Amino acid sequence: MSRLRRGRQQGLPNLTDKDWLYGGDPEAIKATLIGGRNGVMPPMGAALGEQGTKDVAHYVMSLSGMANDSLRTAKGKELFAQNCAACHGADGKATCSSVRPT
Numbered sequence: 001m002s003r004l005r006r007g008r009q010q011g012l013p014n015l016t017d018k019d020w021l022y023g024g025d026p027e028a029i030k031a032t033l034i035g036g037r038n039g040v041m042p043p044m045g046a047a048l049g050e051q052g053t054k055d056v057a058h059y060v061m062s063l064s065g066m067a068n069d070s071l072r073t074a075k076g077k078e079l080f081a082q083n084c085a086a087c088h089g090a091d092g093k094a095t096c097s098s099v100r101p102t
């Protein structure tokens with residue numbers, strides 16, 4: 001396992017900084033949500049639906065201060081609380097490795 005990969009597997013990425021593992025542009029965030037990443041970030045596309053995925057992506061973008069649609073962000077915030085906060089924390093700042101699924 002490469003060092004980079006090992007580093008990535010040590011914890012959750014803080015969603016509020018600008019240090020993206022997979023790129024912070026809207027398309028990359030959408031791809032993360034729909035398809036999952038690395039076997040540990042679960043694919044959420046089916047659970048969120050197309051609109052929901054967009055809404056949550058806007059919320060994630062708002063966390064790191066990127067331009068976002070405030071209406072979608074408001075909806076995305078609720079979806080984040082329901083679908084993402086268990087791992088990423090209510091504010092997207094969880095980085096504790098203990099919450100990772102095994």
Ligand code: HEC
Nearest residue numbers: 008013020021022023032037038040041044056083084087
């Ligand atoms: C089961 C725990 C879990 C859930 C639920 C979860 N995630 Fe993740 N997420 C992770 C982990 C772990 C990673 C890091 C993957 C890696 O190390 O490759 C990650 C990565 C990400 C990334 C990539 C960050 C980057 O730096 O590129 C985004 C964005 C993200 N998650 C958003 C979400 C959103 C939005 C939801 C809810 C729809 C969600 N996650 C639900 C565990 C989870």
